[in-house]
Amino acid sequence: MRVVLSLCLVVSVLQGAVQCDHHHQNHNGNHKHQDHHEKEHKEHQHPAMDKRACHKIAGANTEFAFNLYKQIAESGSSDNVFFSPLSISTAMSMLSLGARSTTKDQIVEGLGLNITNTTDKEIHEGFHHLIHMLNDANSDLQLNTGNVLFISEDLKMLPTFLEDVKNYYESNAFTTDFKNEEEAKKQINDHVEKKTNGKIVDLLQSVDQSALMVLVNFIVFKGKWEKVFDPKLTKEDTFFVDENTTVRVPMMEQEGSIHTWKDREMPCTVVRLNYAGNASAFFILPDEGKMKQVEEGLSAATLQKWRHTDRERRCSLHIPKFSISATCDLKKVLLKVGMIEVFSDIADLSRITGQRNLKASKAVHKAMLSIDEQGTEAAGATAVEIKPRFIPRPVILNRPFLFLLYGDITESLLFMGRINNPTQT
Template sequence: MKSALYLFLLLLALQVQGQHGSKLNAQQQEQKSPHSPEDQSQAEGENSPHIKTAPSNYDFAFRFYKHVREEVGNSNIFFSPLSISTAFAMLSLGARSNTLDQLHKGLAFNLTELEEQEIHEGFQRVLQLVNDPHREVQLSMGNALFIDDRLKLLQKFLDDVTNFYYSEAISSNFQNSPEAIKEINNYIETKTHSKIAGLLKSLDPETVMVLVNYIFFKGYWEKPFNNLSTRDDDFFLDAKNSVKVKMMHQSKPFNIHRDEKISCWVVEIPYKGNAVALFVLPDEGTMKQVEDALLKETVSNWMHSFTKRKIHLDLPKFSISGSYDVKSLFEKMGVTDVFSDHADLSGMAENALLKVSKAIHKAMVDVSENGTEAAAATVMEAVPMSAEFPPPPFIRFNRPILMIIVDKVTQSILFIGKIVNPAAEED
């Protein structure tokens, strides 16, 4: 019988807020390093490992999204494809034979186009750029292995996870299950700035290792919403039902695109620090059509087709979360061996036959106008009342929408979600 390797992929908290109340951001802007991550990334060009792996990571994001959609139906969705793919790519360092092949296929890596070394170098570079202290956006990502005293990991595996994934190796006593659970939960809570607490409820008695990936993001809008303009409004769940939400409003120039082919509007709302949120508003009755068209080519087309023009934008405030059984979703994607007695993780440990017994992911997002309500309330705008031709379009995100958060520095999708009901209770 194989020992159990618990793999926890989780973990992120995401908080999107306005700019007021953050003097640090202003100081960072003034003191921005000439060797900022944006400059470094652009200088590296198309041969950089993270640019080579970006298309596969996009493919994985949308493939995983479609499996989640099949499982949850007409419910809110929110997850970090980058968190999940990083954790499984790290695991693949210890995988061999068919187990390794399945992981590569599941993560959308084609070894006729990319060498295995380049995959890990790509994630290594993403981690470096994500965690760069010169970035204006608050973004951190990391990995940890909690290892039972009874398990002896191979030095090569330890060296590789440290070198490519900057993973911490933390010795734990899994025979004292309550203490091990507390230790892991405390680690997760600290790394996600208390956004995810008490995630791990129990441990399989056979567990000898827990792998954790976390990502934390807090972005400040380049142009914060004025909370004096926020009002109660209807968000239409379907043709017959609606809920009351706090609807934010701006009338400013944004990058927008009307995709007539799949019937949707796309609005790009930038954060400080070279990250953007793409909000996608399908026409009534076309959500499935838009979801089916979610491919890297579609998103690339949107981002290359933007035109900047003034719009009247309505966007709901919302806070949603998602929890997923990644093991079950990966099995539907053809990644089965790593979870079974056929698992070959022989590159990981000495004298131990390992398999992954559990893989879970939890994510949350909080979208609002700004950091501090009182200070923002002192901001008032005056605009000339001149007639414009053509008049700015009204784009009202008052029915189910998609949200994709893209880090332009690493060309990575950090998060992807569907907001069906912004007023739904969080799980």
């Protein structure tokens, strides 16, 4: 069984109330911006790669993830909810490099980070270390994340900002002609599609002529389970979307020793499936009518409890085979978590240009999740499993459930969502 996850976040930075200084800068292709990127700050290069660097921000990232989820889910929509909290926090933290004063404080506090106990350097080194670990070529996980800036030919940027986003966030930069809206949109969408291996297409529906910068973060994940699902056992079954709606879905099945348990404090059943390569997926099936109660109980402490619960029982597990995508107008959600100034005319993003002439105008988030039966090449040992004559009551995910994907080494929540209807693409 393989899980494929792709994500892209975009923040567009537009001209604010103050006119930009567009003088004395002639960009020739990508050269001006990329020259800055070649200048490495030695003090920033892979800072000791101590696990504590990313672990220092891990708790805040998890709380931010659940806070963001609750803001998205509270709309009451019956649509699927799916996003990468890590992608969003990475992009906003990168943007905070260009912010000052209360604009910066709102971004950092909105991310759940304690500005009293955590320095700016610790925050950015934490994300730097996290990106480095996620992109580890030696890991069994196929995971790739990156950041890109698309910058207007008219935007005069401070070299220190470009150097910092390169050194901390490994970001690339490209010059973009936003006055040619269609060409700018195509340049950005084509880049995102290429970097996500064709999983995220047509991210931007439009680009504003007055845009000066578009910031993109992408993350792609391919995971293979330690214990595979036999495609021969997949059969069509009923999924109960709500009291009045049912759909038919291919339901995968696995019998044997499964990490699954009934939570004693929250009305739900938890299933944990491990990936080869230090990552775990949690499927949370609320009791009938208890979805809202379970959602309200989501927290970093809850996740920690589930991570350290090591209960296995022999059962028959049934999980839908599906592929979904979800798009979110992230600006509305970020406003709710307190990031207000950065989207207003009083935004202070003066660390980008040296002037208070910019504001963020748009934040778009698109993610995709696909689950199928493709297993690992080294799955022979786990595929040969003695089945008991009697299988206890099965665990069947045939109604809306929550999905969490957790990176064990980085202690980071990579993806999360609510699957209301697995047939909704």
